Amino acid sequence: MTALQIRLARPATLSGRGQRRAEARVGGMLALPAMIFFGVFWLLPFLSACYLSFTRYDLAGTPEWVGLENYRRMLEDPGFWNSAQVTAVYTVGSVLPAIVLALAIAVPLARPGRFNGVLRGLIMIPAVMPLVATSVVWRIIYADGGPANAVLGVAGLGPVSWLTDDKMAVWALVVMVTWKHLGLFVIIFTAGLQGLPPSVFEAAALDGAGPVRAFFSITLPLLRRTLLFVLVIAVVGSMQAFVPAFLLTGGGPAGATEVLPYYMWSTAFGFERMGYASAMAMVLLAMLVVLSLVQFRFLRGGGDE
Template sequence: MTTVGVRLARPVALSGKGQRRAEATVGGLLALPAAIFFCVFWLLPFLSALYLSFTRYDLTGMPQWIGLGNYARMLEDPGFWNSAQVTVIYTIGSVIPSILLALAIAVPLARPGRLNSVLRGLIMIPAVMPLVATSVVWRIIYADGGPANAVLGAVGLGPVSWLTDERMAVWALVLMVTWKHLGLFVIILTAGLQGLSPSVFEAAALDGAGPVRTFWSITLPLLRRTLLFVLVIAVVGSMQAFIPAFLLTGGGPAGATEVLPYYMWATAFSFERMGYASAMAMVLLAVLIVASLVQFRFLRGGGDE
């Protein structure tokens, strides 16, 4: 019998430069799907909207270049300024209570315990519900004979026209959004609190620091980056809110809940002024960038350790 020997091929050794080139090629190929997704679904729409913001476009003909005409029009548009004011009220009214309530709930929930684990799971239920379904449920709650007015009637208060009263409609949206986002903020802050080093708090206790002093002087400074993250996503989310106003009030009554994204949508698809709506979208983007930079400026530094 003849023994056939099989020689295994030795791997070809690459030089340092060749190895780096190969790694860069593999990395580029792995990143290619994400790059294509980014270009198709973000970069191209952004560039298209940026171009349309300098044109007059009614969705039927060809865009007509008008330069800064759309941006100048915003300065004289009462509808735009009303929607900007409503957006600011909606953002401040929903962000500040949400974060304060989330922080107040997260501090006790961050402690270990089986009950706290169950509560953390339950409080996430509103956050995982689709926003459309949440809006439909709260529309039922706000109905004239709904649970909200039933509770008010039980304590001797008269019924409230939650969605048709100009003074109450925007606060009805704020209440719903606060309930919707509270669980997510609680979980994020709880994770941040659980990541803090116990040795810092033990040292504070040995120095005689009480709970209030410990919270203000140690917990909050160490939680600064987590608070920054929550604040940024809360502000960006609130300033882009569309579904609650669309499904609950339709921007009414009398524009009381016509937040800027809703006004942009109505301008683009109801009045067919796509160029003007694109200009408002660019302004909103610029405001979001500035707001995020301001938040980073005042809250950066320190960190969760």
């Protein structure tokens, strides 16, 4: 390379570096609002809650450092263990049926059909409704003279105290939440099913595989990533449930629907034990992280091809 060529190449190199710096500055400026939002509304509250979990704080005075006392108290608190048990029942009861029903509905909706597009739009209506409005509607449905008991009356069965019976209340919440989230899961499964290669199913049909065998041997393995994605968002959403228990039952009767987020809220703002509530929030966060990591481990193990 001649001296002239070197001199001509050097400005181009500097210009390229300057352009990259300019692009980095523009990218940083565009990301700045999101970073500020993240810091103010997520990072700072998280750090504050983490600090308060090691203190005794009643919302009025100054936080008093108590170390691990709040976490030790949690081990001996029957209210915490009751709320953890209710949360587990609520999560399993609302996640598994919703996933099974959504998959059963998505399989026929994923096929070409004249009215399938309309049906997919209709089934999404509950998912886009505000959760507060949904809770109010279902409170009317579960009323003593509401539609749920009217249907039981037509079937010759007696009325049920859906929201005041300690054995029925949590299942009433489960039914409402399943109905609420079903449409979203159906749409996700439908998209996953429509992305599967048709050639695999054609080859299976030529080999004599029936619909049931093709579903369990081909569809489910290929749909693994989608299935586990739905499982992750369903579990995380269920373990953070607060609005249904707050609006429909108030955590009752006798703590039968007192899920962990509701117990945290009542501890923090009802009994003004913000430090203890923060410790429970840290435990709930740790549970969600562990469950998510376990499920993401399975996600890496296989997926849609």
